[in-house]
Amino acid sequence: MVNITITPEDQNRKEKILEIHLQLFSILRDKLPPELKGQTKIQLVEGSTLKDLLIELAIDRRVAISVNDVQERDHSRTLADGDEVKIFTSVSGG
């Protein structure tokens, strides 16, 4: 399970802290305590990207992401305070 509160390493730095509403789906739910059902709020330093978020969550495989309910394929996107991020895993068949 990952540490879900990402605190800036250096509290003296002047970066603003962003609060992100995170929702993890499918097997990614298991990264959070079960009672959260995949939903939590996390803090990131200003300037963090989706890629940074994935690294913090230790997600290193193919995922599908939406930010504020719009699909986002570009993982270099910079996040903003209050953003709602949803992360899905996916296979193709079925």
Next chain:
Amino acid sequence: MAHGYHGKILHVNLTAGEFAVEEPGEDFYRKYLGGSALALYYLLKDMPPGADPLEPENILVLALSVVTGASISGQSRLTAAAKSPLTGAIGDSQGGGFFPAELKNAGFDAVVVKGKSPKPVYLWIHDGEYELRDAAHIWGSITGVAEQTIREELGDKKIEVMQIGPAGENAVRFAGIFSNSNRANGRTGMGAVMGSKNLKAVAVRGKIRPSIADKTRLSTLAKWGAANLSDSDIAGLAKYGTNETTGANQNSGTLPTYNYNSGVFDGWEKIDGPTMYDTVLKGAAEGKQDREGRDTCYACTVRCKRVVEIQEGPYKVDPTYGGPEYETTSTFGSYCAIDDLAAICKANEICNQYGMDTISCGATISWAYEAFNEGKLTPEDTDGLDLSWGNAESMVKLTEKIARREGFGDLLAEGSERAAKSIGRGTEAYLITFKGQEAPAHMPRVKRSLAVIYAVNPFGADHQSHEHDPVIEDDFEYYEERLGALGFNARVETHALNREKMRFTVATQRLYSAMDSLNLCQFVYGSTWQLYGPDDIVELVQAVTGWEDFSYADIEKVGERRINMMRMFNAREGFDRRQDLIPEKLFKPLKGGASDGWKLDKDEVEGALDTYFELSGWDVKSGIPTPEKLEELGLAWIVK
């Protein structure tokens, strides 16, 4: 000495009640590997062109591969093939469970069924012996009852039964063949063919396991898979079933909704894998769903199959009949804008009891929903049923009416294309059929190589006949190694339908085609995200058969051979490029979500088809394999 297979094919002539056992040599197995390619061999050799799919001259082949029954995940699968009563083209359907491995243990690699029995019978195969037994007492029974009756009368609870339900007896054109009362060889109407032969079931049991050439190598490969499952891309599939993909499809606008008019569904979270896991899987209330609510196929460590139990409310569901796949929650769910999970599970149960393909059944119902909502059908047509979008009760009722061929259900049992022709009133515009088969829940307007594959695939729209686009688009970085080994070293632009995308389409089509001949599960084996990659398939075949010189080139060749055989079967039936059509609806824009405005472009698709045929080595104008290509593949005998 043969390893992995028996070298024995059982031929059954139901008209005369006669049997023959053929023993083809190793060359035959190396050329076709089993499954679909093996089945095609008999269909092309022994069936006259122009045969009526529901008359005795049609041939039904149930075929395993050289690796079926080996102790490793994802190998217990079977091909059912015949001329399709739904499409009039080749019919081909893959399914898993325990029956395939048990048929192997009973002593045969395949069963070729010809003719028609004068009365209902079932075929009992055990330890190399075989007989036809009376099935009058189970004709008309739903699958769970017939299966139990057969096990009881033969006195062995471990007998595996593959059978048709009442829908197959009633010649519903998309009736399937079912084992375990919940595993479907669902597509292309193979159950209707079996029913037309008065063959209710095949029961198998045995202890004749073929030897394995190198047990240590096989067990090393099997253990590697088991150890790596939880850290693989299919970990979510294991826990949440194929339904785990609902959310990702919603996100990318590829969840077919309102009969393929939209790619997003507001109610998606009510019908997705995690919701099923939390609510309807057997044992969910006590947190025991991982143990009780998941099932598997023989020797498979993944355990992706769903077992649903609902004891309260209007839709009670018996766990005997498993649970819905992603395809099923989509066709009965988002296609019809229905978010009532219990109702969807009920429709799935009815399909498994009566023996119907949930894709064609749900999609045919969604065609009717669109026609009703557009005012082209009225309650007078629908036996008074209100087919407004989202009406779950009517969907469940209609599913049962189709299985029984009652009233409006009798028309829908013909499939949506025949129903639209019969009704007229412009309802053809609502079809999502390819060669007459309804499209599964993967969106060609976004994953655009699917448009080409749905169109060219000889048995109609199919989502498991090649690898879908995202692995070579946005997700390329995760699969560079496996794709590199297949000859793809750079990503392709997202949504492109260019030459490189077609090269990827043809290459992965050959791989998936070979896997349908090796009868391998496409969640466990495949090109990229699956547990095992192409090299592992080579390792598997070598370890089981002892064919040390077997290579990936052999896999490509068999895959290509099978596709050419299917195209040639269709050519004999009058099919050519003119039938490789895409329904008009897909040239109209999707509405809402990430795929808003997306549509196919006719010129672009025609160009991609040209490239596909060229890369396949076929005549570009007709889409038919050339004599040179057939010669190259050792298939010149088809036209002689």
